[in-house]
Amino acid sequence: MWTRFIDAHLHLQDSRYGDQVDLVIDKARKSGVCSMFCNASKEKDWPIILDLSAQYPWIIPFLGIHPWYAQTTTKDWETRLYDSLSLCEYGAGIGETGLDKARPQEFEQQIALLEVHLDIALDLGLPVSLHCVRCWGKLIEILERRAALYKLPTVMIHSFNGSLESxxxxxxxxxxxxxxxxxxxxxxxxxxxxxxxxxLELVLLETDAPDQINPALADQEDLITSYNEPTLITAIYRAAAYQRGLHIENFAEQIWQNATVFANRALIR
Known part of the structure; x- marks a missing residue:
């Protein structure tokens, strides 16, 4: 069986990759990474990500405002986000957005931005990639309230580090x-x-590249850069499959099927 991997969250537009981004993408592709969900952090990322997706159709664009950059939004940002997402003919999502108590001075603004992102996701029928640090109770409260009032868009909690109860x-x-x-x-x-x-049917795996490089992870000897790269998702899959007691081929196929709801029609292009 051919094993195909998907990196459910990363930031290929990050300036740390510079002019090596094409090499990073090519190496990941040769490693069996067949799709990547590329998330924005701020508005100036959006055109870069859309260009990458146009060049590499297996890169799914996720556009939004990271909570760290809540204060950078300018007038009518939500209209520009809506319009940019509406132009995506195939797969697209919203992200990354969410809440981060490490930036408490902007927390109320983060909440307001999160609500707008969720409204746009629901209106356009698009999935959302959510960030959460030190405020699981508040994030879950917002999601539970919205689920009770209307419905939730398809939601991914990226790089989860919360409790079992969360x-x-x-x-x-x-x-x-x-x-x-x-x-x-x-x-x-x-x-x-x-x-x-x-x-298992709700599990996804990601690198969050170029961040979160982990010394405990295998296969770091021949990276293109000194940062985390999507090619390392294969090592994460192997570690995860081993912990679950599953064959890597069957495990990877299940994760692929899980991820299809986030990619719309893009994975069948």
Whole structure:
């Protein structure tokens, strides 16, 4: 069986890749990475990501405002986001957005932006990639309230590092849980336990490249750059499949099927 991998969250537009981004993408492709969900952090990322997606159709554009950059939004940003997403003929999503208590001075603005992102996702029928740090209760409260009032868009919690109880509340809402390389680290015992308890049909895997390079992860000897790269998703898959006691081919195919709801028609191009 041909094993195909998908990186559910990364940032190929990041300036740290510079003029090596095409080499990074090519190496990942040769490693069996057949799709990548490329997430924006701020508005100036949007055209770069759309250009990458046009050049490489297997790169799915996710456009939005990261909570760290909530203060950078300018008038009518939401209209420009709506219009940019409406132009995507195939797969697209919203992200990354969310909440981060590490930036408490902007927290109310983060909440307001998150609500707008979720409204646009629902209106356009697009999935959302959510960031959450130190405020799981508030994020889940917002999602539960919206689920009770109308419905939720398809939601991925990226680079999950919350508690077992948070995972259970999120998956009861139908949210997908994306794990990064830290599940390969034996010191992250509670996270690994939560990964094993997460329903397999709601699991995704990601690198969050170029961030989150993890010394515990294999296959780092021949990277193009000194940063995390999407080619390392294959090592995350192997570690995750081993922990689950599953053959890598069957495990990877299940993750691929999980991810199709985020890619719309793009994966069948």
């Amino acid at each position: 995972m259970k509340r999120l998956t009861r809402l139908g949210c997908y849980i994306s794990f990064s390389s830290w599940i390969a680290d034996p010191e992250h015992i509670k996270l690994r336990e939560t990964f094993l308890e997460t329903p």
